[in-house]
Amino acid sequence: MMITKQRVKKIDGRQFYYFVQSISGDDDLRHQEVNAIGLELAQKAFTGYEVVITTHIDTNHLHNYLVGNSVSCENGRKLH
Numbered sequence: 001m002m003i004t005k006q007r008v009k010k011i012d013g014r015q016f017y018y019f020v021q022s023i024s025g026d027d028d029l030r031h032q033e034v035n036a037i038g039l040e041l042a043q044k045a046f047t048g049y050e051v052v053i054t055t056h057i058d059t060n061h062l063h064n065y066l067v068g069n070s071v072s073c074e075n076g077r078k079l080h
Contacts, residue, residue: 001069004072005069013078015070018067021038024061034063035064038055038066041066048072049069049079051069053065
């Protein structure tokens with residue numbers, strides 16, 4: 001992500017966007033399904049931006065962390 005920022009000379013200001021996507025335990029989903037939901041969100045909300053998705057299974061409810069680059073890897077525009 002930092003290489004993308006350096007390539008387009010946008011290394012100041014907001015660096016990343018951080019989201020937590022919680023899934024209700026009542027949904028009875030497996031961690032692979034929860035990760036797929038996070039991937040779908042990332043593809044829709046961060047089209048053209050790099051995103052890291054991690055699915056945490058170490059609590060009573062599964063949840064995803066999404067960290068999105070604030071600079072597009074396709075056109076160098078900042079996400080607002």
